[in-house]
Amino acid sequence: MSFNSFSEFLSMGGHGLYVWLSYGLGVIIILGNLIAPLQAGKRLRAQLTRRLIRESKGS
Amino acid sequence: MADLITQAASERAQIGPGGLFVATLRRDLMLSLRRKSELVNPLIFFLMVITLFPLGVSPEPGFLAQLAPGALWVAALLATLLSMDSLFRTDFDDGSLEQLLLSPQPLFIVVLAKVLAHWMLSGLALTLVAPVIAVMLFLPAEGMPGLMLSLLIGTPTLSLVGAIGAALTVGLKRGGVLISLLVLPLYIPVLIFGTSAVQAAVTGLPLGGYLALLGALLALGLALAPLAIGAALRISVSG
C-alpha cells in the first residue's frame, strides 16, 4: 500500500488529474468496446429475426 | 484444329515483355502529352503550395530558408498525390484495364511501365523545376544537389506506393480523397529521409547515407509494390 489515506490516494501526489483522467478514459474505451458489439448484436438479431418472420409469412 | 491455331501464333514474331514495357510507356506518355493540362497541373500545384508558405508563415528570408527543405518535400508529395487518382481510372472507365488484366504477359511489366510514365510526368518534372522554386524560398545554393538528388531517388517511391492506393480505389466513384487517406501515412519515411538529405546538404554534412536509405526504400518499393498493385487491380476489377 503506497498511500496512507484516501484523500492522498485521490490526489495522487498532485498528479490526480492526470492519473484519474487516464483511467477514466481507459474505462470508457474498454466498456465502449464491450457495449458496442453487445448492442450491435442485439440489434442485428432482432432485425434478422424480423426479416425471417416476414419472409416466412410472405411465401 | 485448335492446336494449329496456337501453333500459328507461336511461329509468328511475338512482342515480348520488353516490347510491352516500351509500348505501354509510350502509350501512357503519349496520352498525357495529348492532354496538356494534365501535364502541367502537378507543376502549377507545386508552385502554388510553395507560395502559400511565405504568405501563411512569414516572408522573412532566414526563416523561409529554414522551412524550405520540408516545404519543398511536402509540396512535392502533395503534387504527386494529386495526379495519382487518374493513373488507373481512365483505363478502368474505358475498359482497357480489363484487357490489361487478361494479358498473358506478366502484369508487373505493364504496371511498372505505367508507374514510370506517371513518375516521369510528376516526380521527374518536379525534380527539374524544384531548384527554381527553391530559390524563391531562399534555400542556400549548397542545398540544391541534395534537393535534386533526394527528389530524384525519393519521388519514384512515392509514385509506386501511391499506385497501390490508386489501384485499391479504382473501382470507387470517389476515390480521390480516399487515396490520400490510405497513402499519406505510408509516405512518411520518404518525407523524413528526403528532408533530412536536403538539410544535411545545406549544413554541409555528407548526404550519401540519406540517399542510400532513399535508394533502399526505392528498391523495396520496386520489388514489392508491383505485386501489391497487381493484386489490388485484380481485386478492384473483380468487384
Next chain:
Amino acid sequence: MADSKWMPRWFYQLASPRWCYQICGKLLPWFTVAALALLIGGTLWALIFAPADYQQGNSFRIIYLHVPSAILAQSCYMLMAVAGAIGLIWKMKVADMVAKACAPIGASLAVLALLTGAIWGKPTWGSWWVWDARLTSMLILFFLYLGVMALNSAIESESTAAQATAVLALVGLVNIPIIKYSVEWWNTLHQPATFKLTEKPAMPAEMWVPLLVMVIGFYAFFAVTLMMRLRNEILRRERRAGWVKELLLSK
C-alpha cells in the same frame, strides 16, 4: 482448398463459420471472467499497491494503461494483416471477418494509447503533446487503421472490400517497421531524447508485475471484444444459412 491435404483439420473447422460461432460462444464466458479479474485486479494493484516512481511520482501509474494499450494496438494490426492474408490466399471467410472486426478495436486502443500518452506528457514534459518517437509512431499507426476502415466502408461488395483491405493491411504491415525506424531516427535528429516516457533502465518487480498482469488482462479483453464482434459478423454474413435461421427462430 480441397486439394491442400497438408492443412490440419482444425484449420478447416475454423473455416466453418458455424463451428467458429459456436466455439466463440463457448469461450466467451471464460475469457470475460479472466479479462474482468485481470483488469480489475491489475488496476487496483497499479493504483494502490505499486510504488510511485522516484522521478515521475504518481503520474507513472499511467504506464499500466498506456503500455498495454500500445502493445495491443500493434498486435491487433498484426493479427488484422495476417487474418487478411489468410482470407486472401485460402479464401477463408472467417479470416476476412476476423480482419474486419480487428480494425475498430485496434483503432480505439491506439486512441487510448495516444490519449494516455498525451496526458502523461503534461506532468512529465510540461505540455499535452510532444513529438516523441513512440507517440508519433502510434499516431501513424492510428492513421493506418483509419485508412483500412475508410477503404472497407467505401467498397460495397463485401468480399471485394475484405480483399482490398487485406492488401492494404499487408502493405501497412511491411511499412510499420520502416515507419517506426524512420520516426525514431527523425526524433533523435531533432531533439536528443533526454527523458523517455516508458523507458526505464531497470524496473523493480513490484512495478513490472502489475504491468504484466495488465498486459495479459488487455489481451483477454481483446479476445472478448473480438469474439463478440466476430459472432455478430458471422451472423450478418451467414444470415441466409440454414443454421442461422434455426438459431434465430429458436429464441
Next chain:
Amino acid sequence: MSGPMLQVENLFCERDDRMLFEGLGFSVDAGEIVQIEGANGSGKTTLLRILSGLSRNYEGDIFWRGEPIDRVRDQFCRELLYFGHQPGVKALLTPEENLRWYCALHPSLDASRVAEALEQVGLAGFEDVPCHSLSAGQHRRVSLSRLYLSDAPLWILDEPFTAIDKRGVAAKEALIGRHIARGGSVILTTHQDLQGSSVVRSINLDRQGGH
C-alpha cells in the same frame, strides 16, 4: 483433341444479396458457338466476366482443356480473346495506336495485319484520326477489329453487335463462322438472333437462376 475446351461445373454466383445462378454447368467444345441468354440483370455479363477470369467472386469449378483454370491461367489468357462491355478504346489515341498497344499486350494478335483489320471493319482512312472524333459505333468497331487479328481459339464476346449496322453484323457473323470453321469456339451474349450458324447452342440464365 479430346474432351471439351472449356468446362464449367456447379457454378454459383451471387450479387448484392441476389443469387444469379446456382449449380450452373456446361461445356464448350471446339467449333461450337454458345450463346448466353437471359433477361437484363440475369447475370450474362457477370458470367462472361467469370469465364474470362476477370471476376473471382464465384464458387464452383472451371476447367480449361481439362485442367483447373487457376492452374493454367497463363495458357488460358494466351488462348483467349475477350470483348467486354466497354470497348477499351482510348479516345486520345488513333485507332491504329490503340490496336498496336493491344498487339503488344496479347501475343495472339497479329500486329502486321492492323491496317488490314481496320479496313475490314470499315475504318480505312481513319487510321490517324484520334478516336474522340469517332462515333460510339466506330469505337466498338475499333475494338472489334481485334477479332480480325486474333489467333486465339476461344472468343468471349459481350454484346458484340450493339451499335453496329446490318452490313457490319453480317460481316461479323461471317467472321465468327470462319473462326468456328478453323476449330475455334465462341461464347457470346447478344440480343440478335445469329443466322446461318447451325452450331449455336444456347444457355438460358433465366431458367438456371432466379428463385
